[in-house]
Amino acid sequence: MITFARKTILLVALFVGSLAYAAEYKPATVPDPKKAGQEFYVANPDEILSADDVEFLNECARTLEKETQVEMCVVALGSIGEMDCFDFCYELFQRWGIGGKNKNTGVLVCFVLDSHDIRIMTGTGIEGVLTDAKCSEIIRQEMVPAFRADKYGEGLCLGALRIYEICTDGEAPEELQNMKSVTNRGKYAQMASNDDDDEDEFGTEGWIILAMVLFCLSLAFFRPRAKCPKCKKRKGEMTKNVVKEQATYTHGGSGTRYYKCKKCGHEWSVPYTTDKLTYSSSSDSDSGSSWSSGSSSSSSGGSWGGGSTSGGGAGGKW
Amino acid sequence: MKKSFGWIVIIGLLAILGLWVMNTYNRLVEQEEIVEASWSQVENQYQRRADLVPNLVATVKGYATHEQETLVQAMEARAKATQITIDPANATPEQLAAYQAAQGELSQALGRLMAVAENYPELKANENFLNLQSQLEGTENRCTIARQQFNEDARNFNTIVRRFPGNIVAMLFGFEKKPYFEADEEAKHAPKVEF
Numbered sequence: 001m002i003t004f005a006r007k008t009i010l011l012v013a014l015f016v017g018s019l020a021y022a023a024e025y026k027p028a029t030v031p032d033p034k035k036a037g038q039e040f041y042v043a044n045p046d047e048i049l050s051a052d053d054v055e056f057l058n059e060c061a062r063t064l065e066k067e068t069q070v071e072m073c074v075v076a077l078g079s080i081g082e083m084d085c086f087d088f089c090y091e092l093f094q095r096w097g098i099g100g101k102n103k104n105t106g107v108l109v110c111f112v113l114d115s116h117d118i119r120i121m122t123g124t125g126i127e128g129v130l131t132d133a134k135c136s137e138i139i140r141q142e143m144v145p146a147f148r149a150d151k152y153g154e155g156l157c158l159g160a161l162r163i164y165e166i167c168t169d170g171e172a173p174e175e176l177q178n179m180k181s182v183t184n185r186g187k188y189a190q191m192a193s194n195d196d197d198d199e200d201e202f203g204t205e206g207w208i209i210l211a212m213v214l215f216c217l218s219l220a221f222f223r224p225r226a227k228c229p230k231c232k233k234r235k236g237e238m239t240k241n242v243v244k245e246q247a248t249y250t251h252g253g254s255g256t257r258y259y260k261c262k263k264c265g266h267e268w269s270v271p272y273t274t275d276k277l278t279y280s281s282s283s284d285s286d287s288g289s290s291w292s293s294g295s296s297s298s299s300s301g302g303s304w305g306g307g308s309t310s311g312g313g314a315g316g317k318w
Numbered sequence: 319m320k321k322s323f324g325w326i327v328i329i330g331l332l333a334i335l336g337l338w339v340m341n342t343y344n345r346l347v348e349q350e351e352i353v354e355a356s357w358s359q360v361e362n363q364y365q366r367r368a369d370l371v372p373n374l375v376a377t378v379k380g381y382a383t384h385e386q387e388t389l390v391q392a393m394e395a396r397a398k399a400t401q402i403t404i405d406p407a408n409a410t411p412e413q414l415a416a417y418q419a420a421q422g423e424l425s426q427a428l429g430r431l432m433a434v435a436e437n438y439p440e441l442k443a444n445e446n447f448l449n450l451q452s453q454l455e456g457t458e459n460r461c462t463i464a465r466q467q468f469n470e471d472a473r474n475f476n477t478i479v480r481r482f483p484g485n486i487v488a489m490l491f492g493f494e495k496k497p498y499f500e501a502d503e504e505a506k507h508a509p510k511v512e513f
Contacts, residue, residue: 132456133449311463
């Protein structure tokens, strides 16, 4: 018999524990966006990027590939464990084969949250245009200031926009520039040069977590009490819960709860019934267009072009 | 009849042997070509790094006028590194070690140069310097990858050369084991300047 207090403590412990654990990704375990279809370029398994950001990045990458055959891949991960970011990016690039096999114009943008790493890795065919120096500029001027302001999605979007402009050697199309994810263009770079390094130690995330913990604890202490039928005060506590019948898929369940009033010592019981179990219908049954025979002309539907990198590009930390 | 049957068998066996020798020889040639291509990639990347040095020295000189010694050392190390060339077909482990050592000295000289730049905030903020620094980091990374690739290709070649019975063919035609780049930890992580 687990009392309410113990249940709550367990819940709190699990909650706190789940915060500490972050899935570590290896190059082999990062989900390939191409599996969902040829028109997807973003891997966002930890939901670091918002839906708007992902849409922008996909749109940007799609347009870029259409204009220049440059394949841009964006990966945003919570953690890669102890692995060096450069090694990780190199392995991922080679494994997925980003960029066309002959032209080798692939770009990988990799963001790792826990180690504060950002890296742009370029394929051998595009490194003449998207040089190491230019990659470093993008990271320094567009991405890092935004990341320091905790705007990860926007930082990546602004960086992607710059990559687009460099690869096409011109202005990005109106539709891209007007999208929500890049409305603050130039703002973060400005902010960075304006204020000193006066960072908020605790941060907003700290407050949210503290509030949640306090809420859980308060549940343990301020439990709703049952009304005692004898003295009419709300001091009844459940002493045990006897389950007569477990609910199954064919019939409902029933049981009795026994209460005792803390004030007058009166004990009473309350019988109850529970509903029949039902099969939960999964909301998203997506098969995607992974290996469909869809596009036959270019690469087979749902894969990168088979390009490789010589390890060029630039990296940064924020 | 038995006599000629015996001959047929012998000729057949010789033919199979001949085919196998030809196959192994071709594999050795193919793999050696791959190794030589990887080697030229290594040389390319190191040359790229060496080409950055004069520019870097000139930029630093403009701001750090009293660091003559460090600058001169960097140029000397560069000269030394570009002088050593290796022919991958006949490379010995000693030659490769000498090459690697010369490049390592250049790495160290560059490390000292970057450390010196730490003391000059105007230099650190200079856009040209930042670009050169990022190019240097990028090139160091490429050198690492190129060395890794070379080692892997050399390993594949050496495996064929040393395994039995392939080693007989290798000996017959004069294929020799290729040297490796030894693990070089400090060269892997380019001198990073924290801002």
